[in-house]
Every structure is written in structure tokens, then in C-alpha cells.
Amino acid sequence: MAEKEGGVVAKGHEEGLKMAISLLEEFGLPLGLLPLADVIEVGFVSSTGYMWIVQKKKVEHNFKMPSKLVSYGTDITGYVSKKQIKKLKGVLKAKELMLWPPVN
Template identity: 80%
Template sequence: MAEKDGGIVKKGHEEGTKMAVALLEEFGLPLGILPLVNISEVGFVKATGYMWIVQENKVEHNFKMISKLVSYDTEIHGYVEKYKIKKLKGVKAKELMLWPPVNEIIVDDPSTGKIHFKSLAGVTKTFPVEAFAAGQ
């Protein structure tokens, strides 16, 4: 896949998790935003900001602070930039009975302590950033 050309790739859970956490920190994103369970590969193309994570199984994670169930596919990918993930694929948040895909994640800059999740349907949900801190 051309998007992955020139990418740095880390294989295995331990190396993949380290790289994913380092990228989230570098771009000012909350560390708990991706559950990172049984990772087999993480990749990043510095030139374009394209990032991908491959995990062994689909993961559902409940963010308790905001009572939000989020589903993460076996492959998650998107473009990372400061305080933002764009063209995100592989992440869905439960809304009533529906699972609309999350397309974009934005952290306010300068910080207001808020994070915004946009879906392709044009719906934006805003939550406190701390709801997605590591360990939530």
C-alpha cells in the first residue's frame, strides 16, 4: 500500500505499544484514546502523518467517566497531526443503537480540556480530555 511507503514499522505488542504511546504524546493526544490490546504492528510515515495500528482482535472499550462504549477494529488508521487525527478508520462509538464511525478527533489548542469526535454524518461529540487519559 502506497500510504505505508517509507513508514517506520514496529512489530509485536511491546514495541508497537511504545511507538503508539510516543506518537500520541508527540501530537498532544490523550494516551487512553486507543486501547492498544494485543498489538501486532504499528506504523508511522513521518512525511505524511499516516499512522496505522494492527491488533489481533477487535476491541470494545467502555470509557467509564463518560459512559461511552467504543469499538476498535483489527486495523485502525488515519493521519496524525498536532492535536488531531484525520481520516480515521476503524473506530466506532456507540450512540443509542447505532455505531457511527468516528472520522476525526480534535483536541482543543490552546487547551480547554475538551476533545471532539466527528463522524462522517456530521455529528460532533465533545468530552473532557481526562476521560481518555491512560488507564481510563
């Protein structure tokens, strides 16, 4: 893939997890934003901000605030910059329950 050209790659769960955490810290993103399991590869291209994460299986995570169940696929990609991720792909579904009580 042309997007990955010139990227730094960490292979294996331990090294990939370290790199993912360091990217989140570097760009001021919450550390729990990308719950990862069985990481195969994490990569980052500093010139474009393109990052990718490959996992063995999809991961479901329930965020407490706000209460939301999110499923992450095996391939997660996006462009990171200060305090944001653009064009994020690999988030399969996000379920949110909203209740609208009647007000009198």
C-alpha cells in the first residue's frame, strides 16, 4: 500500500502495543481509545500521520463514559494529528442507548 510507504512498523503484540500507546500519548489522545488484543502489527507514517493496526481478531469494548459498546475490526486505520483521528476505519459498530423521558 502506498499509504504505508516510509512508515515505522512494530511487529508482535508487545512491541505493537507499546507503539500504539506511544502514538496516543504523543498526539494527546486518551490511552483507552483503542483497546487492542493479539496485535500483529502497528505502523505509523510521520510525514502523513497515517497509522494502522492489525489484530488477530475483532475486539468489543464497553466504554463507561459515555455508555457505549464499540467493536473494532482486525484492521484499524486512520490519520492521527494533535487530539484527533481522521478517516478512522475498522470501527465496526457503535451502539448507544438514548432515552427520552417525557417532560411535563
